[in-house]
Amino acid sequence: MxxxxxxxxxxxxxxxxxxxxxxxxxxxxxxxxxxxxxxxxxxxxxxxxxxxxxxxxxxxxxxxxxxxxxxxxxxxxxxxxxxxxxxxxxxxxxxxxxxxxxxxxxxxxxxxxxxxxxxxxxxxxxxxxxxxxxxxFSFEDALTKAGLPPAHIARDCTVPMYRTKIPLCPAGAFTGSKYVVSMRYYHESEVSLVRDVTRRFIATHGEPIAWGWDSLETLGITNIDRPDWGDPPVIADDSVVVRSVEEHKTDGIVPVFWGCGVTPQEAVMKAxxxxxxxxxxxxxxxxxxxxxxxxxxxx
Amino acid sequence: MxxxxxxxxxxxxxxxxxxxxxxxxxxxxxxxxxxxxxxxxxxxxxxxxxxxxxxxxxxxxxxxxxxxxxxxxxxxxxxxxxxxxxxxxxxxxxxxxxxxxxxxxxxxxxxxxxxxxxxxxxxxxxxxxxxxxxxxFSFEDALTKAGLPPAHIARDCTVPMYRTKIPLCPAGAFTGSKYVVSMRYYHESEVSLVRDVTRRFIATHGEPIAWGWDSLETLGITNIDRPDWGDPPVIADDSVVVRSVEEHKTDGIVPVFWGCGVTPQEAVMKAxxxxxxxxxxxxxxxxxxxxxxxxxxxx
CATH class of the missing domain: 3.40.1640.10 (PSTPO5379-like)
Incomplete structure (x- = not known):
């Protein structure tokens, strides 16, 4: 099959x-x-x-x-x-x-x-x-065409996804839910272009909701290497086996977070x-x- | 004039x-x-x-x-x-x-x-x-018709409004902004009906985004009696001059928070x-x- x-x-x-x-x-x-x-x-x-x-x-x-x-x-x-x-x-x-x-x-x-x-x-x-x-998938395709391919695709991994502490606006039976986000690493010099490329994809999560190392605290993510779904995050350079957050920071690599389609499924489960x-x-x-x-x- | x-x-x-x-x-x-x-x-x-x-x-x-x-x-x-x-x-x-x-x-x-x-x-x-x-104004009118008049209207006050720590989803030049919320006190037994009455007003903030005393921590509001805009919160009973949070809690009064139209103005200022x-x-x-x-x- x-x-x-x-x-x-x-x-x-x-x-x-x-x-x-x-x-x-x-x-x-x-x-x-x-x-x-x-x-x-x-x-x-x-x-x-x-x-x-x-x-x-x-x-x-x-x-x-x-x-x-x-x-x-x-x-x-x-x-x-x-x-x-x-x-x-x-x-x-x-x-x-x-x-x-x-x-x-x-x-x-x-x-x-x-x-x-x-x-x-x-x-x-x-x-x-x-x-x-x-x-x-729509904005990932656009990122690739713009010369900003998400590393998880090149490395054949699933994008890492995280629960956050950002509340959804509740609706009737659907209360108490939070945003789930997906994450792609980029160099800090690329973030502005990444935002511009993905902005128009309003019907498919659009531009990032947060970026940079400070955003981990805002989102309530304690360990970026342990996502709640998907694979641990990777960068495009596959010669690197293990890479610490400190090494990423030294190299100017920052996490970029998008709203994620797992969110509504989580909301349904939560309800x-x-x-x-x-x-x-x-x-x-x-x-x-x-x-x-x-x-x-x-x- | x-x-x-x-x-x-x-x-x-x-x-x-x-x-x-x-x-x-x-x-x-x-x-x-x-x-x-x-x-x-x-x-x-x-x-x-x-x-x-x-x-x-x-x-x-x-x-x-x-x-x-x-x-x-x-x-x-x-x-x-x-x-x-x-x-x-x-x-x-x-x-x-x-x-x-x-x-x-x-x-x-x-x-x-x-x-x-x-x-x-x-x-x-x-x-x-x-x-x-x-x-x-739309949902306040509906609340009044449903027998749940917001107390600030009866007392001729401006609704209290608060900055929160809940981030807006950014868009281009508009980054770093947070939700502003308005607050109306209700008895905890009324919250379900308050949610139901305001739910359909999707184009005018809809149902509350948070309610109950625990939501102050979620929203990042430290002192409910000191709003960032509007008058300090009141309850309908105008025989009460000063009322502490502890007295509200004893009586089952809880704060109910809605998304507020001051938010986009704040976002414009912030940008x-x-x-x-x-x-x-x-x-x-x-x-x-x-x-x-x-x-x-x-x-």
Missing amino acids: AQGRTATLPTTVREVRKLCRANLWDAPTSGVAPGYLQANLIVLPAEFAPDFEILCARNTVPCPLLAISKAPGDFTNFQSRMPGIADSQIAFGLDIRHDLPRYNVYKDGVLVADHIDSLEKHWDPKDHVAFLIGCS RIPGIVMGHAPGHMLVMDVKEADVFRPS | AQGRTATLPTTVREVRKLCRANLWDAPTSGVAPGYLQANLIVLPAEFAPDFEILCARNTVPCPLLAISKAPGDFTNFQSRMPGIADSQIAFGLDIRHDLPRYNVYKDGVLVADHIDSLEKHWDPKDHVAFLIGCS RIPGIVMGHAPGHMLVMDVKEADVFRPS
Whole structure:
């Protein structure tokens, strides 16, 4: 079954979704279909959908809402929340229960199935509402094109992610949650350009929310080498095996933090939503028909 | 000149703006034209408008953007950012330089004129861009109708406002800013209803961002009786002259905090924008043609 990375990369977004639906694609979607938007998935019982939508509207940086099911139970038709993008442009012939590579399922806040290839048997046709949330692949691609490739990509690692002490603005059932951030190392001389390049990606976390060594205290991160998700942080120079924070400081390397799409999943877990909640398996996103160039204005 | 409060209240929003334009209205607009939206005003040099617009998009709770000048220098035509509200519905015949009761003007970050009745001589017809930002009057009216009137209104005080340590998500030139919050005391048994009543007012700060005595530490507020703006907090019972925090705690009274429209003004000050920046004088808002019922869905 381990097609995906080992097979030839599909060239169209519809081909990716078709392979997913046929259970012939199980790999992460990073680097697939460059120039097209990808999305995080969260599926909730309808009762909690209005509060979650407000949570996204109040916390647009970590929880950028791209689209939402048109009606409870509808796995095909979505309402676009992307300016200038019609509902019909989101993903032709979509079946959200099948068209991502892998899914996770939670019952009463506990993981009951992971990396499964379909949501069909968990999907309530009268109740489940799906949310598509922006992901960081868009701005990472732009950084690479600008000559600022994130080191974790070059080193084939997962970006490090951290819980912070920065509160989300609560919404109804969703209280007590905090920002999750992703981190990429850059030289301090590059931060201004990194901010400029990523600023226009408003629907996919946009520019960094904090940078520099002082920001660790602001964010409440005690050990940058021990992220809560992903791999420990790396720099591009792979001749360096272990590198201390002091050495980074000497070289002018600083951490740069972005709002992270894990935030809404954490908010859902924190709210202990009863019943069946579903999402993509980390890294296994929905590949959409939407072109990045149609969503993000040139800077 | 002190018409306004002492004169008969005008009954239509257009009459309010007409009186402002004729310099016959100089009072705060709290309580004027119930059911109609009011707006905070911020005017910036065009160079800083794109960053400020992104600042609002990234911090929707304290900085809810309602409308923006259609072109630099245009003081009449605005583009609506309110879902379902057309540009033509914002404010008929508007001249943003005259139609608010009172204005403040800053030069290179320093206040150079306050409570003036017109911006005409400061307005650059080729450069200035005006932003209309949601204000808390809408949800205060709803709280009053729900039997939860904010005590500062009954006691004829200004709502207390506080700087916090919660960072705004930065945007371009606007870095290093923090949330400003307003506070209203409620009994702990009322907080759930207070949250429910204010939730739908997404374009005017929505539901509280924090509540309870523990939230003072989260927000970084050291002395609730010494707000950074407005009057010290009061409770509705005006037989009580001085009331300690310990007495409040004994009675189950808790502070409830909302995102505050002073936040974007603070962000502009913090960014030390060069040139002429303008805004409304505190409490002296733009009264719009937009009905609250057309912007906020019933809960």
